[in-house]
């Protein structure tokens with residue numbers, strides 16, 4: 001840590017939020033960044049960071065000042081060519097953002113969730129039966145990846161062949177939000193086959209007519225977006241809809257494995273499944289960070305920022321800010337968790353959150369009905385990504401009810 005006040009009103013830090021050390025254990029760095037002030041200059045990158053809940057929240061909500069259209073990664077689209085065509089929803093501001101957002105909102109609506117639920121319950125029950133039978137398994141590959149992979153691509157309406165491209169593609173998207181470090185360079189270097197496959201699968205002809213993907217193309221028929229825009233909006237589903245839930249599931253299992261009293265509560269009251277998932281999103285923040293770019297000069301605390309400045313929002317730090325949360329470092333499935341920023345906040349807040357919660361709720365419910373205890377049988381290993389926090393391996397043993 002090195003948060004020295006350069007000038008009284010301009011705290012500066014040498015912390016690199018994308019270093020191996022930070023990604024391994026971000027919490028002491030989050031603490032230092034929060035304590036340094038409402039906004040901190042990150043020397044290494046010549047950008048700004050907000051780490052307190054209040055300032056992250058304000059940055060999310062003032063989209064006129066903190067825009068998304070210059071990219072929500074470190075790269076400023078006004079200065080550098082984006083690595084892929086910008087997202088029509090994530091990397092746009094109103095009014096363009098609203099048109100795309102409305103379509104995604106509709107295809108991911110409560111009505112559509114209702115049509116998916118029964119199938120998800122059957123898949124969750126089958127997976128939970130299989131895991132109970134096995135007793136020992138890797139909770140990442142065999143559960144956190146396996147369950148979303150067994151329901152999400154089908155819900156979108158994708159063909160079977162090539163699905164192994166989905167996680168590497170999303171991993172690249174989330175690495176690309178970071179600085180030009182080894183993680184980002186290597187991901188982009190290897191991206192071509194994944195990009196090619198994903199781009200192809202976004203075409204209408206490659207999507208089952210009753211799936212979520214086809215519904216986006218239907219919205220183009222209805223004139224809500226153009227037929228040129230539809231494939232790029234399908235790409236948003238494939239970019240943001242799988243690796244996020246995989247890491248959300250991983251977070252939830254990692255939490256209940258470390259807090260057995262919370263698993264015990266969930267087992268006795270499977271109705272707490274949604275709260276258990278939501279609290280895992282707060283506690284682990286699978287999406288750790290996003291950036292904004294200032295559209296004008298603006299003050300944060302005593303610090304004046306100019307126009308065209310990049311600001312890193314540390315969602316994970318906001319979600320454990322003691323100024324906002326009691327016992328922030330405890331996982332408590334009965335916590336009043338609303339207001340966490342793990343799904344973002346404001347006009348860009350996760351448009352797929354109902355789908356994420358549905359997957360998690362049905363799976364954790366089925367698991368809670370069957371499983372007495374969950375314990376780790378070895379050291380978990382971390383997966384390193386510039387934006388996503390999660391594990392690569394989580395060996396566990398479960399005992400049945």
Ligand code: OVV
Nearest residue numbers: 087090173235236239240
């Ligand atoms: C929230 C999110 C993450 C990554 C990609 C996208 C969205 C997208 O719209 O492509």
